[in-house]
Amino acid sequence: MHAGFSTLADFEALLRDLPAPDAEAARAARARDAQLTKPPGSLGRLEEIAHWYCGWRGEARAQVRAPQVIVFAGNHGVVAQGVSAFPAEVTAQMVANFQAGGAAVNQLALAAGARMDVCALDLDRPTGDISTGPAMTEAEVIAALRAGWEAVAPETDLLVVGEMGIGNTTSAAAIALALFGGVAGDWTGCGTGIDAAGLDRKTQAVARAVTVNHGATDGLAVLRCLGGRELAAMAGAILRARMMRVPVLLDGFICTAAAACLEVAQPGALDHTLAGHVSAEPGHARLLDRLCKAPLLSLGLRLGEGSGGVLAMGVVHSALACHSGMATFAEAGVAEG
Secondary structure (H helix, E strand, O other): OOOOOOOHHHHHHHHOOOOOOOHHHHHHHHHHHOOEOOOOOOOOHHHHHHHHHHHHHOOOOOOOOOEEEEEEEOOEHHHHHOOOOOOOHHHHHHHHHHHHOOOHHHHHHHHHOOEEEEEEOOOOOOEOOOOOOOOOOHHHHHHHHHHHHHHOOOOOOEEEEEEEOOOHHHHHHHHHHHHHOOOHHHHOOOOOOOOHHHHHHHHHHHHHHHHHOOOOOOHHHHHHHHOOHHHHHHHHHHHHHHHOOOOEEEOOHHHHHHHHHHHHHOOOOOOOEEEOEOOOOHHHHHHHHHHOOOOOEOOOOOOOOOHHHHHHHHHHHHHHHHHHHOOEHHHHOOOOO
16 A cells, blocks of 8 residues: 655645545434434443544444554664663564564454554664754655555554654653643653653753754654654554544554644644543643543553553444444334433
């Protein structure tokens, strides 16, 4: 599935011409919902999720048949600033664990009945240290965006993108600060579990990164200068899903930061997404508020990998099972109130 862009200008052009949901399918889904054997509104957000999903898939009685989870991995030069409790070598070690089926997200994807793919991006070549300059050249960010775009399977009808990359909460915090302002401490958390001194180093690195890359003001420039290959790949996959009218469940802070670059570049770019969960990373709830995304779950997760998004797949499965599988009053021979 080859990407339809080779420059950031091409990518921006795609963002300006995004497909919309099928209004007739969404209307028909709401009409069906009104006839189901339940009081109106009694399934709460499950009803909204069903209407949203049906609209994007163009089916009034849609079902989730081919969910996909993609975990992207990349390494970050900013790790040299002492921002993580783990060394960069852990990224490659965890990729091997994903490929062997031994990580948490593997188990969650299995439980959700989802296909899982792993995409490692130049792990032997970390991005530039964002605290001293840009993370990526245009060619590098395009390569990562294309990798994400091409990783989405043609049959996919519900997508979660996750990540692995030591140092990537630093990148996400810098992106959030550059896009939405405030101070570095508003967006910077303990990530993998650094101590107070480590958090101070990390916060200072985030602040320096935004200062040094002050010329990055639009969403895609922020992604290039402050992101990582795995963040750019997630953004590429999310845009590809939009072009395919595939609903997406956003994972945690890092995934949401990558997605936010698309929304800032083109308002409405995330209309095909829901927030799968709100994580324990302190900047995530603030970032979801800025994007007007109400999370489906709040379980105190801070693992990454796509884990919260995959858990939320069960909510979407359940919403569609009720919507498409329930009998109407007429079918069940039940008198309407």
